[in-house]
Amino acid sequence: MSKFVIEGANKISGSIKVHSSKNAILPLLAASLLSSDPIEILDVPLLEDIKVLLQLLSHCGCDVKIEDGKLQITPDIKNGDINVDGVNKLRASILLLGSLLARGKKVVLGMPGGCNIGTRPIDLHIKGLSQLGAEIKLNQGYIEAKVKKLKGAKVYLDFPSVGATENIMIAAVLAEGETIIENAATEPEVVCLANFLNSMGAKVMGAGTDTIRVLGVKKLFGCSFVPIPDRIEAGTYMAMAAMCGGELELTNVICEHIRPIIAKFKESGVKVYEGENAVRVEAPDRILATDIKTLPYPGFPTDMQAPMMSMLSIAKGTSVIIETIFENRFLHVGELVKMGANIKVEGRVAVVEGVKKLKGAKVEAKDLRGGAALVLAALSAEGVSEVEGAFHIDRGYFEFEKNITSLGGKIKRV
Structure with a gap:
């Protein structure tokens, strides 16, 4: 089984094309x-x-x-x-x-x-x-x-x-x-x-x-x-740039499809600029806390809950995340806590008290989106992290480490 070894605290910036959904x-x-x-x-x-x-x-x-x-x-x-x-x-x-x-x-x-x-x-x-x-x-x-x-x-x-x-x-x-x-x-x-x-x-x-x-x-x-672009891939990369202090342009994006995601980024202090089939994000000095409730479309997508929790774990203030779609979608919480996140879960509610920095650790991806969230956390963290269970992430993100490397991240598959 392969894993990702990630050296964190590097700025994520540049431009990539989002794959089909x-x-x-x-x-x-x-x-x-x-x-x-x-x-x-x-x-x-x-x-x-x-x-x-x-x-x-x-x-x-x-x-x-x-x-x-x-x-x-x-x-x-x-x-x-x-x-x-x-x-x-x-x-x-x-x-x-x-x-x-x-x-x-x-x-x-x-x-x-x-x-x-x-x-x-x-x-x-x-x-x-x-x-x-x-x-x-x-x-x-x-x-x-x-x-x-x-x-x-x-x-x-x-x-x-x-x-x-x-x-x-x-x-x-x-x-x-x-x-x-x-x-x-x-x-x-x-x-x-x-x-x-x-x-x-x-x-x-x-x-x-x-x-x-x-x-x-x-x-x-x-x-x-030709299928539509992947709105969850787009949202994941947006969160990555916001966490890693960068400026990122994504092409092959239908902004209407990610409207609820864009709204939450703006609430978090992230600057979002919409173009024709493209979106650009600029990270703030520090992300601000916000609350999220997952809902069927056009509500906030459950597939973006884990990447957003990762981002909010280093936000200024306390965020509340309510998961209404799947009752077992907080499997990544324990792994984020290993990296220094301050998250408490009761039932379908997670209270995320932001910390200034996460720290590198050995963690395990237990599902697709939770795995992506751990990679985001590792990229922003101080030190080196190992994310086991890369196969989960491969189910939903194509050329993930190639894209991250092209944007300045330090990640390798072992």
């Missing part, structure tokens, strides 16, 4: 199974999660080729049995349920995995797909599903789950009749999926609002598509 690309890969023709997706960072889902597509029978970020998929479903290694590493594997059912396949799917950040039930996925006519049975460790013909229906989601919204959309585009998803997730990644499906000939309307309408079509066709 992992959380947008994963549903596109699942939806590519719906096409009757080859699919091309451009600017694809070959992250670990993307590699795993591509392996699962190959297992289904697809021909998959990727070179220099250009991904070509020739959909061919020979196998609906994907109770295999890899499924339990990846939460997004559940999206294959919708696409395989839409193609009329009997599915055997291992229970999806992913980061251990709390309970991530699939009941809304099951509820929605069942209402479209699927017969789904949960067994010990795997899911069995089959359908004669998916038919449009009205589906109300008890919670605006991004994954469930995407899964139902994917299944509904080839269903007979109209599907209406109420209390749908409004995240940019949902809009990106709708645009991809429509590029293939689907009829999806209302994505980005809480009511999505899907008119079923008989066939989808090939397309070439």
Whole structure:
């Protein structure tokens, strides 16, 4: 297992391009199974999660080729049995349920995995797909599903789950009749999926609002598509620059997607300048405390909670962070405390009393975003840190150490 060795207290400055969004690309890969023709997706960072889902597509029978970020998929479903290694590493594997059912396949799917950040039930996925006519049975460790013909229906989601919204959309585009998803997730990644499906000939309307309408079509066709930029990667690098006293320009950014993140940086005294598909941040002399409550979009994203906690650990004053999405998303707190942070947690509330400086230490990444937060802490800290569990970070940040080095940070993988 690799780890990062980081020499801290170096200024982070410069300019980098933000990669395409992992959380947008994963549903596109699942939806590519719906096409009757080859699919091309451009600017694809070959992250670990993307590699795993591509392996699962190959297992289904697809021909998959990727070179220099250009991904070509020739959909061919020979196998609906994907109770295999890899499924339990990846939460997004559940999206294959919708696409395989839409193609009329009997599915055997291992229970999806992913980061251990709390309970991530699939009941809304099951509820929605069942209402479209699927017969789904949960067994010990795997899911069995089959359908004669998916038919449009009205589906109300008890919670605006991004994954469930995407899964139902994917299944509904080839269903007979109209599907209406109420209390749908409004995240940019949902809009990106709708645009991809429509590029293939689907009829999806209302994505980005809480009511999505899907008119079923008989066939989808090939397309070439560029995914949206990664808003969480952008936010993470912004926090890094703010913590390390630098000035950073990020290109390939849709500022509207990071509006709640920008608002919190401004409250913290960070100067943020918005450009056309770009953003620039200037660090203050010292970050100011602010309060954060994670919420579904357009609220503050749960994926940015850990990097922001890292930043606020060296802020002037006391910050309160409330995590409303995942109950186990404070795994990084104990590791930040090892570096000198003053953080107390009670349930879903963390009280962060800022300290002037963090100190280098040996710490362990226990999930993706918490791992990134520890790297940020180590870059700003005095002395040398070791961050174990680099594989967690590789799941969501492409060329992480290369970008950090180009900006003046001292990091190496061991």
